[in-house]
Amino acid sequence: MQKLSGKSVYKGIVLGPVLVLKKKEQTIKRVGTADPEAEIKRLEKAVELTALQLQRLYEKAVGEVGEASAAIFEVHRMMLEDEDYRNAIYNMIRTETVNAEYAVAVTGDNFSEMFADMDDEYMKARAADVKDISNRLVCNLTGEEETNPTSTEPSVIVAEDLSPSETVQMDKEKILGFVTVCGSTNSHTAILARMMNIPALVGVPIDLDEIHTGMEAVVDGFRGEVILEPSDEIRARTEERIREEKEKTLLLQTLKGKETVTSDGRNVHLYANIGSAGDVGYVLENDAEGIGLFRSEFLYLGRDDFPTEEEQFAAYRQVVQTMAGKKVIIRTLDIGADKQADYFNLGEEENPAMGYRAIRICLKQPEIFKTQLRALLRAAAFGNLSVMYPMITSVEEVEQISSIVEEVQKELEEQQTPYKMPEQGIMIETPAAVMISDELARRVDFFSIGTNDLTQYTLAVDRQNGRLDDFYNPHHGAILKMIRMVVENAHKAGKWVGICGELGADTELTETFVNMGVDELSVVPSVILKLRKIIREM
Amino acid sequence: MKKFEYVIRDEVGIHARPAGMLAKEAKKYESKIVICRDGKKVEATKLMAVMGLGVKCGNTVEVEVEGADEDAAFEAVKAFFETNL
Known part of the structure; x- marks a missing residue:
């Protein structure tokens, strides 16, 4: 049994198998090009596709978490269309005569660093947004399929970090909770988890190489704890607490929105x-x-x-x-x-x-x-x-x-x-x-x-x-x-x-x-x- | 050129969503709309640059509007700040 603490972004408690998500290391090679204008054409096509995907994600998110929280994907689209960001990519392709993938990756890192260096927790968290759109753009350039992690049974998703688009793309029915090593309670992923009513912990010092998919875990959003391979006693107590929470939720569902009026x-x-x-x-x-x-x-x-x-x-x-x-x-x-x-x-x-x-x-x-x-x-x-x-x-x-x-x-x-x-x-x-x-x-x-x-x-x-x-x-x-x-x-x-x-x-x-x-x-x-x-x- | 000063009242400052909405609004006008804070100046149409100013609640920004349609742009941007920030 191993107990780790993190910051809770949604109060709930779950018990279930772990699904470890490891990021595929996206290694982007710098390749010289003889025809920068062709690279720019390729980039423009990828931008168009990316904008379309973000529009679709926005629509999916509106349905699942509501307009206010879905707005992040609209912001992503605007970031994608940001003049400074776009010009920096164009410039790099033209002046360094390099491939579009490389220019996007470097520009993405630069902009994301700018946010990460700001002395404001909210702005620091925006670094992940810039990375998210840059990665998406690179995937669209290389023609790679988006990896959509799914598991056959509802699981506790454990990852280094999750981008808002990864969060929204997952099948909600298959998610019990989120546990991430990075991330702040200000991140959009945290906000989305809250809106989806999914227990989530961020900033958990967990070593992804030490755990494996299928392990049992308790995510306790009330105490901000994740317990791996819980003892029988803890499992029993957790099950009891889950039952209590369910009863409360049921009460909520039957009485929410109802008038408080006597017979x-x-x-x-x-x-x-x-x-x-x-x-x-x-x-x-x-x-x-x-x-x-x-x-x-x-x-x-x-x-x-x-x-x-x-x-x-x-x-x-x-x-x-x-x-x-x-x-x-x-x-x-x-x-x-x-x-x-x-x-x-x-x-x-x-x-x-x-x-x-x-x-x-x-x-x-x-x-x-x-x-x-x-x-x-x-x-x-x-x-x-x-x-x-x-x-x-x-x-x-x-x-x-x-x-x-x-x-x-x-x-x-x-x-x-x-x-x-x-x-x-x-x-x-x-x-x-x-x-x-x-x-x-x-x-x-x-x-x-x-x-x-x-x-x-x-x-x-x-x-x-x-x-x-x-x-x-x-x-x-x-x-x-x-x-x-x-x-x-x-x-x-x-x-x-x-x-x-x-x-x-x-x-x-x-x-x-x-x-x-x-x-x-x-x-x-x-x-x-x-x-x-x-x-x-x- | 027309200018106004504004003290940000939104709890998280000029954050992503209003910065995006501001960029959209600013693009509707021909005039150049510049946001200044502590000597740094950025164009309102540039979402990431505006976010990069790191404007927080309680900070004062100066907004300059210059161009052919500056009267209309000035009113629109001022109203935008008052309702959203």
Whole structure:
């Protein structure tokens, strides 16, 4: 048994035989020519054929992985038609009077080196694209058939590296997973593997001469490991995990795209909670209907200074655009308490959970707040964005927020910066907010109940204190009564109300919440489909 | 000649696909469209050269448009940057 690690590009797990793909060493000889123009004619014919093949690959890829991922083959065609690349080949044929194959190979290497030398991971990965088109062109010049590796049974493909065209040309039914020695998670092959839902590991230090086709292997995309010739114990465990994954996928297939509605027709929105732009993939993968809580702290934490308006705008815009019209509720800065960043200079506090945090910082230091609001209002023009304010305890706070938002709006208007006024709501996470929720409901567009803080404040139990775990009971009657009160007050004012705390994902309470009339539950992405199943069976 | 400056907002900078689309767009016009960054200048029609500039998110590029149809080309290229980059 041998265990190797690499970078995982798709989370999945498979077990099966290995198929080792070794690149045929393409040795291209330099041959002098007496008639460079004839070589150029040959080249032009090969370019035409290559363009046609790329067009076909593009069409195949559109069908299999969708337009966005297939675009790589369109880019390949454009690279093929790139003036500098073409001129370099022509020049070499003419000035050195050499064969077209040699000129293509050398030019391909030169351009690919240029990309490999760039100090940007994304651009480095483009070196493989240039190599891919150059190889294809050489094959078409020599009249070599494209080698289309196939195996009779579904296999784990192990190779030094795979080009995007190799990946797409393989018969999808025969691929269990990919393992490559080279390659980055930015490579198009990685992107294609993700789109094809195939577990893939790149950067695995595997010696292709030490392994052989037919060997058994486990590719574990969750842990980023490949295990060759697994022990019986590991094989059994892997089979169990594969079964679990299958069940999950089945759930996904039967519930994906389905409405979250009870049998008597009550509709509940299931949204996802996320903490960084990178989590959006999980949101879509689990078929959330939107993002109910996007914590904006990731922009502020782990750095030395405040994020600029542009940085924030770019991050928010990217998320709303990726969600393509689905609702994205972004919570404004919730720093303080257990989330600290040095440059805020918040200082030590006796009781941070009840201290200088969240909206309190924003109202006391409006310059920080305004930067975020400007970025949010600008990003709102690009999709379905809502803004949510945390830690509200009074009507006055909501009024102060409104006047700051108005100022920001006026500024944007004066500067003629495009923006849109987003839907605005507040978090209900203090007992005070619950008690005045009737008054608050008239002033905002929606409520989202933060049950974690609401429980801690209501029961006077510090969440950070492990000794109090037995006293922290989110099912406490007081909490449920509060939630009911908030829902009733929101509905009286014609506003919608959701739950974004951990309680929202508590399957024991789902029925209770739906019966109370909660309009939305925002939970970790992995629970979405489980909740949809429960609600549809109600 | 007409010029504009632009700060790249796309997370991965001028990457392959937009560079390809830009080359396509630039070829529609007679005018010469040049992208400058840190003193390096390349023509927008040349996909690999544009990618070779290695323009990242937050970088500023200057775009120069010169030729018979420069007004139309300027507007089109500017709009292209604003929507795609």
